[in-house]
Amino acid sequence: MNREKLLLWTLAAIxxxxxxxxxILMPLGPQLMRLFGISPSEFGLxxxxxxxxxxxxxFFGAFFLDxxxxxxxxxxxxxxxxxxxxxxxLSPSYGILLLARILSGLFGGLTSALIxxxxxxxxxxxxxxxAMGLVMAAFSVASVLGVPLGLFLAGLSDWHTPFFILTGLxxxxxxxxxxxxxxxxxxxxxxxxxxxxxxxxxxxxxxSNQMRAITLSVMMMFGQFMIIPFLSPYTVANVGFTELQLTxxxxxxxxxxxxxxxxxxxxxxKYGKLKVxxxxxxxxxxxxxxxxxxxxxxxxxxxxxxxxxxxTSNGRYVPAAAIITGTARPENRGSFLSFNSAVQQMATxxxxxxAGMIIGENALGQLxxxxxVGYIAIFFSLLCIPLARRVKVVS
Numbered sequence: 001m002n003r004e005k006l007l008l009w010t011l012a013a014i015x016x017x018x019x020x021x022x023x024i025l026m027p028l029g030p031q032l033m034r035l036f037g038i039s040p041s042e043f044g045l046x047x048x049x050x051x052x053x054x055x056x057x058x059f060f061g062a063f064f065l066d067x068x069x070x071x072x073x074x075x076x077x078x079x080x081x082x083x084x085x086x087x088x089x090l091s092p093s094y095g096i097l098l099l100a101r102i103l104s105g106l107f108g109g110l111t112s113a114l115i116x117x118x119x120x121x122x123x124x125x126x127x128x129x130x131a132m133g134l135v136m137a138a139f140s141v142a143s144v145l146g147v148p149l150g151l152f153l154a155g156l157s158d159w160h161t162p163f164f165i166l167t168g169l170x171x172x173x174x175x176x177x178x179x180x181x182x183x184x185x186x187x188x189x190x191x192x193x194x195x196x197x198x199x200x201x202x203x204x205x206x207x208s209n210q211m212r213a214i215t216l217s218v219m220m221m222f223g224q225f226m227i228i229p230f231l232s233p234y235t236v237a238n239v240g241f242t243e244l245q246l247t248x249x250x251x252x253x254x255x256x257x258x259x260x261x262x263x264x265x266x267x268x269x270k271y272g273k274l275k276v277x278x279x280x281x282x283x284x285x286x287x288x289x290x291x292x293x294x295x296x297x298x299x300x301x302x303x304x305x306x307x308x309x310x311x312t313s314n315g316r317y318v319p320a321a322a323i324i325t326g327t328a329r330p331e332n333r334g335s336f337l338s339f340n341s342a343v344q345q346m347a348t349x350x351x352x353x354x355a356g357m358i359i360g361e362n363a364l365g366q367l368x369x370x371x372x373v374g375y376i377a378i379f380f381s382l383l384c385i386p387l388a389r390r391v392k393v394v395s
Contacts, residue, residue: 006180007122008131011115013173014078016138017166018108020146021085022050024162025101026229027151027246030236031159036094040230040367044356046098047229048349053102054109055345059338061113070121070184074114075177081107082170089163109345113338121184147254148247155244204339212391213327214343216384220320221347223381224313226355226373227288231306237366240296252303253310260311264318273319278385280315285378287312292374320384326393 025032025047033043065073084107087100115135123131150162204210235241235249268276287309294302328336358376360368 003180003182004123007118007182008135010173010176010180011118012135012138013169013176014074014111015115015135016142016146017169017173018081018111019138019142020150020162021081021088021104021108021166022054023142023147024150024166025050027147027232027250028154028159028162029229029233030243030246031154032097033233035159036097038094039356040233040359040361041353041356042094043233044229044352044354044359046094046101048351048353048356049098050101050105050108051345051349051352053105054112055342055349057106057109058113058345059342061110065110065113065117070114070118071177071181072183074111074118074181075174077107077110077114078170078174078177081111082167082174085163085170086167089160089167091160112341118181118184121186122182142254145254148251151247151250152244155242155247200336200339204336207327209392209394210327210336212387213324214340216320216387216391217324217340217344218347219380219384219387220317221344222351223284223288223377223384225348225351226377226380227292227309229352230355230359230367230370230373231291234292234294234367234370235302235306238296238370239294239302241299241302245299248299248303249306252307256307256311257314261314261318264315268319268322273322274388277316277319277323277388280312280319281381281385281388284309284312284316285381288374288377288381292377293371316384320388323388323391323393327391329394 029043032038032046033040036042038046081104084100084103088097088104091097091100119131119135150165153161153165204214231249232246235246236243241249264276264280287305290305291309294305324340325337355373358369358373362368
């Protein structure tokens, strides 16, 4: 295996661990709410704390990470991420876990920015698409293998176990960074005038087309992340699943998106991104409406609806990402996408925070008002359709 492949596999491993670290908390919701005696709003804060800190660090990181050798800064950022993940594993209380999640998000956001920067620096443009595809495939692998396996182990022991395993994998990844990523310092010798964060904000906010694209990003996050963090607690408390049976939902949803995601990409190129986006956005509201109104339901029906939810959610994201990316010209695309990514992370956190304030708990331990959250998510999702039509692709 040549050095380029070893580098890409190292970045994919880092991305996989970072994504599992973010995703694993949501299906662990039923255990954490029970053991710590926390309310849905407190659990929502636990989820959103990660995305808020990741959003802030990924935005500002784009403006100071370029001052260092990529390998060295990645190594030390990942040391911080590893320590924060170990902090999650050792957390004895809700307050300490919340602090550990904030630190995990802070370093996780910087990790994401560095992965993209290294691919841009090391991989030639002709091979960059495939390289990005390999590294980003970690998301699907995390859904299909990482999260279900973490849930399974948590079901056999307790919620600490997945974080101990992630800490161990992070230590292995640190060794891979040291061994397989070369020193990347060519950018340090170039006198590049990098925009100030406030200049980027001003440039984007003064461009009405880019503001519509960012608003589309925000609306899409609200349409999804008011639902996703509470899907597991609701499925256990109201639908009748055991905590171990939750693995079926993530395995089925992740497995199907591995096959449907490339297909949706091809359909977007063939029939038009806006048309495919509109179809999948309309289809997405069906499982949202059903899943947020379920009572005790047989497992096969729940799996059919939840898989449709994951497939249609992914299906609307693929063309939307292409539409949003196309609103920036190549010379400004990096700073625009950095800003958009940060806003997306913040919107994700805000969505789960608001949903947590709306959802309540009755005397039987069941979640209430999840149907109301579903209606709000549908409202935001449907708003995306006319908004996407007003976003113009310029490059």
